[in-house]
Amino acid sequence: MLGLERKDFVFLIVVLALTLAAPILLNPFPENSALAQFNAGYPDLMQRIAIFAIFAVGFNILFGLTGYLSFGHAAFLGAGSYAAMWMFKLLSMNILPAIVLSVLIGGLFSLLIGYVSLRRSGIYFSILTLAFAQMSFNLAYSVLTPLTNGETGLQLALTDPRVLDAANNSGSLPDTALFGLAMNSTTKVEMLGRVFQFNVGYYVCGLISVLMFYVALRIFRSPFGMMLRAVKSNQNRMNYTGLSPRPYTLAAFVISGMYAGLAGGLMASMDPLAGAERMQWTASGEVVLMTILGGAGTMLGPVLGAGFIKYFENIFSKINETVLHGWFSALPHAIQDPLVWLAARFTGEGWHLTLGVLFMLVVIFLPGGLVEGGQRIGGLFRRRKTDDPEHHPKRAPHVAE
Amino acid sequence: MSRYDLTRRGLLRTGMIAGAGLAMPTIFTSRANAYVNEPKGGSVTFGFNVPQTGPYADEGADELKAFKLAVKHLNGEGDGGMLGTFSSKALKGSGVLGKKVEFVTGDTQTKSDAARASAKSMIEKDGVVMISGGSSSGVAVAVQSLCQEAGIIFMAGLTHSNDTTGKDKKANGFRHFFDAYMSAAALAPVLAKQYGKDRKFYMLTADYTWGWTQAASMKDFMEKEGWKMVQDVRTPLASTDFSSYLAPVLSSGADVLILNHYGGNMVNSLTQAVQFGMRDKQVNGKQFEIVVPLISELMAKGAGKNIQGILGSSNWNWKLQDEGTKAFVKSYGTEYGVPPSQAAQTCYVQTLLYADAAERAGSFDPCAVGKELEGFKFDGLGNGPTLYRAADHQCFKDVLVVQGNEKPENEYDLLNVAEITPVDKVMYEPDNEFFKGGELGKCNNGAA
Numbered sequence: 019m020l021g022l023e024r025k026d027f028v029f030l031i032v033v034l035a036l037t038l039a040a041p042i043l044l045n046p047f048p049e050n051s052a053l054a055q056f057n058a059g060y061p062d063l064m065q066r067i068a069i070f071a072i073f074a075v076g077f078n079i080l081f082g083l084t085g086y087l088s089f090g091h092a093a094f095l096g097a098g099s100y101a102a103m104w105m106f107k108l109l110s111m112n113i114l115p116a117i118v119l120s121v122l123i124g125g126l127f128s129l130l131i132g133y134v135s136l137r138r139s140g141i142y143f144s145i146l147t148l149a150f151a152q153m154s155f156n157l158a159y160s161v162l163t164p165l166t167n168g169e170t171g172l173q174l175a176l177t178d179p180r181v182l183d184a185a186n187n188s189g190s191l192p193d194t195a196l197f198g199l200a201m202n203s204t205t206k207v208e209m210l211g212r213v214f215q216f217n218v219g220y221y222v223c224g225l226i227s228v229l230m231f232y233v234a235l236r237i238f239r240s241p242f243g244m245m246l247r248a249v250k251s252n253q254n255r256m257n258y259t260g261l262s263p264r265p266y267t268l269a270a271f272v273i274s275g276m277y278a279g280l281a282g283g284l285m286a287s288m289d290p291l292a293g294a295e296r297m298q299w300t301a302s303g304e305v306v307l308m309t310i311l312g313g314a315g316t317m318l319g320p321v322l323g324a325g326f327i328k329y330f331e332n333i334f335s336k337i338n339e340t341v342l343h344g345w346f347s348a349l350p351h352a353i354q355d356p357l358v359w360l361a362a363r364f365t366g367e368g369w370h371l372t373l374g375v376l377f378m379l380v381v382i383f384l385p386g387g388l389v390e391g392g393q394r395i396g397g398l399f400r401r402r403k404t405d406d407p408e409h410h411p412k413r414a415p416h417v418a419e
Numbered sequence: 420m421s422r423y424d425l426t427r428r429g430l431l432r433t434g435m436i437a438g439a440g441l442a443m444p445t446i447f448t449s450r451a452n453a454y455v456n457e458p459k460g461g462s463v464t465f466g467f468n469v470p471q472t473g474p475y476a477d478e479g480a481d482e483l484k485a486f487k488l489a490v491k492h493l494n495g496e497g498d499g500g501m502l503g504t505f506s507s508k509a510l511k512g513s514g515v516l517g518k519k520v521e522f523v524t525g526d527t528q529t530k531s532d533a534a535r536a537s538a539k540s541m542i543e544k545d546g547v548v549m550i551s552g553g554s555s556s557g558v559a560v561a562v563q564s565l566c567q568e569a570g571i572i573f574m575a576g577l578t579h580s581n582d583t584t585g586k587d588k589k590a591n592g593f594r595h596f597f598d599a600y601m602s603a604a605a606l607a608p609v610l611a612k613q614y615g616k617d618r619k620f621y622m623l624t625a626d627y628t629w630g631w632t633q634a635a636s637m638k639d640f641m642e643k644e645g646w647k648m649v650q651d652v653r654t655p656l657a658s659t660d661f662s663s664y665l666a667p668v669l670s671s672g673a674d675v676l677i678l679n680h681y682g683g684n685m686v687n688s689l690t691q692a693v694q695f696g697m698r699d700k701q702v703n704g705k706q707f708e709i710v711v712p713l714i715s716e717l718m719a720k721g722a723g724k725n726i727q728g729i730l731g732s733s734n735w736n737w738k739l740q741d742e743g744t745k746a747f748v749k750s751y752g753t754e755y756g757v758p759p760s761q762a763a764q765t766c767y768v769q770t771l772l773y774a775d776a777a778e779r780a781g782s783f784d785p786c787a788v789g790k791e792l793e794g795f796k797f798d799g800l801g802n803g804p805t806l807y808r809a810a811d812h813q814c815f816k817d818v819l820v821v822q823g824n825e826k827p828e829n830e831y832d833l834l835n836v837a838e839i840t841p842v843d844k845v846m847y848e849p850d851n852e853f854f855k856g857g858e859l860g861k862c863n864n865g866a867a
Contacts, residue, residue, distance in 0.1 A: 062539035159627045160655060169530040169557040169627035169656065173564055176858050190863050191568060215543070291537065291561055293531035332540050338524045366527055367471035
């Protein structure tokens with residue numbers, strides 16, 4: 019169905035169902051319980067997870083299939099954000115034109131950078147993309163200030179023209195919307211001691227991300243996807259058979275650039291501000307991390323990785339010492355203080371450390387990422403007979419060239 | 420393995436159930452709130468959004484300490500600090516409006532994006548009624564506009580750019596800290612008196628909103644004093660080595676160097692300038708001087724000996740001798756064993772001011788609280804008589820001109836108050852050329 023095999027179709031339906039039910043699934047703990055700290059079902063985080071899932075899924079089309087490790091994808095995300103912001107400022111607060119332009123800009127920008135960078139492969143390609151991204155960051159940060167508003171970030175102003183929208187006399191900034199449906203409108207439902215937040219913006223992001231997931235699935239299963247895998251497994255052999263890998267790699271690069279642009283446009287649509295930090299190399303590194311943590315080359319991996327990292331960034335970073343003291347308050351002071359001290363290194367501002375340790379563990383023990391972990395656990399409960407080799411092909415090694 | 424048999428009918432049925440499930444929320448209507456995050460229980464939550472990682476992490480840590488202290492005092496723990504000296508007596512140390520004050524913290528990472536993500540999660544997940552903190556103007560402007568959109572109050576922490584209450588001002592945002600214009604206005608006469616009227620100056624400026632407004636203000640005021648600008652060179656915020664920017668200074672004919680740098684930038688540029696031997700040089704027959712318009716204790720600590728004798732301005736200093744300052748330094752010192760920085764003071768004061776306004780308004784509604792803060796006159800919080808101006812939500816108070824201490828008695832005794840510039844010397848109209856272009860807009864309480 020939808021041009022997919024049944025197995026993939028079921029997979030897609032499961033992803034869709036999870037996306038729709040996320041506001042409930044991510045809020046498992048009652049409002050006033052001690053564990054409410056770990057609830058992730060609030061709009062901002064869910065939007066971010068959906069958006070970064072798009073970003074990572076797109077990145078995976080390049081990295082997972084062709085093996086080209088780009089360290090500059092944040093540049094396309096940032097460019098998409100700026101494009102969307104300018105649409106909000108000049109044209110209309112409707113997110114549709116903003117998203118369309120952000121995808122186009124992401125595509126154009128990646129065509130430009132990809133055309134130059136893809137002349138090299140392996141580490142040289144990575145360094146080239148990194149250099150371009152860092153260049154874009156510095157341009158956005160200072161040189162192009164009239165266009166990007168530099169360090170402060172591009173924001174809406176009351177005086178923006180917005181030619182398509184009705185004149186705004188309310189004295190407050192208009193909200194981003196999809197044909198009148200405001201992105202920040204949320205319906206709160208109280209049930210079973212929990213407050214579930216159903217947010218329009220999240221459902222827009224979520225549905226678009228499922229759509230993009232579907233597109234990626236089609237690419238993965240297509241002859242084109244097969245050619246991309248060929249680039250990864252042996253470029254020389256591909257050359258000898260008379261095929262040039264460059265059109266394929268460039269196409270993959272541009273597609274993933276458009277995914278990144280879309281993610282950037284959605285980010286600006288959910289929260290109308292575009293800052294230059296979005297283009298910094300740390301942001302590019304983050305998407306690499308997401309993809310590898312989840313499992314490069316798998317469909318679900320990047321989504322898992324994105325969810326995982328965003329969850330850590332937003333939930334763990336808020337566990338401060340006061341919260342920890344609350345948890346360990348039952349213990350005597352002599353034990354409590356060292357315990358809190360120790361735990362505080364890994365929570366609050368120390369969340370990077372937790373993430374780093376996890377990343378190391380995953381890379382060392384689960385080279386296939388979280389997806390491999392899931393498969394192994396699944397394998398424990400399954401009889402060996404079902405472990406058919408057809409669905410577990412030998413993992414292709416990551417090649418530098 | 421289980422088999423999934425998909426039929427058209429089965430799919431339709433599933434789809435309808437899913438659709439009905441999604442439509443459910445519209446049946447139960449959400450709880451009716453008069454304004455966003457109205458506290459319903461016995462407590463009210465504040466959000467403290469400070470940099471815990473990145474270049475301004477030191478300032479952030481200090482701000483967080485001050486916030487915690489303020490919350491303690493509001494809840495009636497500790498010695499009460501500046502509650503005792505505050506001119507408004509609405510707060511009794513029993514929470515705010517009878518509710519116990521709780522707080523959540525977040526990491527801004529000194530990045531607008533991260534700061535907004537953290538602030539959003541505070542608003543959506545933790546239900547805060549007010550967000551305070553931050554130690555960069557870029558972040559302050561970004562979070563301020565978020566709070567405006569979300570309908571809660573933003574009490575700015577350390578932000579010195581003219582834009583925060585100038586072209587980027589918002590009805591829900593309030594700033595206690597002073598700004599670049601006030602720094603320049605306070606500093607210019609002192610510089611002219613100490614170094615003479617006939618001077619040529621060279622500026623190195625951090626290339627972002629704060630640096631630009633700082634440089635523009637300094638240029639304007641120094642030229643009024645008869646000084647001439649040789650050049651204003653922009654340096655990237657991320658630079659750590661300023662030698663290539665400093666090398667041309669001495670051959671340019673300038674005899675004063677103004678460093679519009681903050682935090683780690685300033686520590687590096689000042690240290691390198693001193694290593695170049697600039698302070699021992701004679702140019703145009705005059706002693707070469709270095710000026711740092713915005714100095715903080717933490718920067719002075721980083722610069723060490725090099726700060727001695729350098730002139731700059733501050734919002735507040737722990738060595739002031741008024742009752743408010745004494746009470747604050749005492750309770751902060753008892754709690755943490757060190758004197759507070761100006762970042763700590765402004766954050767502490769902002770929390771108290773918010774709590775006091777809410778208490779007087781009888782509500783946490785941002786519009787009601789904002790109305791109480793607008794035009795509010797107060798004293799006893801360490802800065803002398805202060806006005807929260809209604810037109811731009813900026814505090815007006817005396818500005819300190821400080822000088823690096825030549826003979827520090829201990830490691831905290833780094834800055835001396837050289838002069839206190841009275842408030843009327845640094846006052847400006849809301850439509851001043853450095854501040855015009857923005858609108859406060861209307862207060863937003865998030866009620867649909």
